[in-house]
Amino acid sequence: MNFFETIEARQSIRAFQNKTVEPEKLDALLNAINRAPSAGNCQAYQVYVVRDPEMKKKFAEAALRQEFVAQAPVVLIFCLDPARAARYGKRGEQLYCQQDAAIAVAYAQLAATALGLATCWVGAFNEESVSRAAGLPAEHRPVAILPIGYAAEQPPRSSRRTIEDLVRELR
Numbered sequence: 207m208n209f210f211e212t213i214e215a216r217q218s219i220r221a222f223q224n225k226t227v228e229p230e231k232l233d234a235l236l237n238a239i240n241r242a243p244s245a246g247n248c249q250a251y252q253v254y255v256v257r258d259p260e261m262k263k264k265f266a267e268a269a270l271r272q273e274f275v276a277q278a279p280v281v282l283i284f285c286l287d288p289a290r291a292a293r294y295g296k297r298g299e300q301l302y303c304q305q306d307a308a309i310a311v312a313y314a315q316l317a318a319t320a321l322g323l324a325t326c327w328v329g330a331f332n333e334e335s336v337s338r339a340a341g342l343p344a345e346h347r348p349v350a351i352l353p354i355g356y357a358a359e360q361p362p363r364s365s366r367r368t369i370e371d372l373v374r375e376l377r
């Protein structure tokens with residue numbers, strides 16, 4: 207799959223096979239995340255890898271009972287680490303760390319697709335419950351849950367706005 211085929215192939219998957227993710231695939235995915243750009247190269251986020259079934263169940267519960275979170279063999283939790291971007295003041299602590307974490311999630315999703323894996327970005331969750339379940343330090347605010355595994359469904363492709371609507375040329 208070339209880059210543009212990978213972009214076309216990625217879609218949110220909300221059902222996973224009962225099949226382990228090979229450690230070398232997870233390594234490749236984590237390395238792809240680590241190549242993501244970040245403001246001032248601060249990488250102002252932290253990634254947690256979770257395989258523990260009980261913990262995953264708690265995440266699913268915290269994510270408004272999105273049960274597929276617990277079904278995935280591996281779950282990544284992306285957290286902000288604003289202190290790493292503190293050298294940029296408020297902009298670093300409130301904006302750059304968010305952008306750093308978001309692009310890392312996007313890299314993870316594309317890398318997963320290229321590896322034949324499936325993901326779904328889960329943003330609807332109770333932060334406190336996830337923090338408690340994962341035992342996160344106070345300075346790491348969870349912003350995205352990413353279940354990863356082999357797809358057990360093939361949903362229809364989601365639609366998009368037209369380019370004409372999405373993009374405006376300034377003259």
Ligand SMILES: Cc1cc2nc3c(=O)[nH]c(=O)nc-3n(C[C@H](O)[C@H](O)[C@H](O)COP(=O)(O)O)c2cc1C
Nearest residue numbers: 216217218219220272326327328329330331363364
């Ligand atoms: C910030 C963000 C939060 C999201 N939260 C959820 C979520 O909580 N549950 C879910 O099922 N999908 C969630 N999604 C996935 C979107 O619904 C999905 O990306 C969108 O509908 C487009 O579909 P596609 O990913 O298949 O192209 C989220 C996506 C993003 C970027």
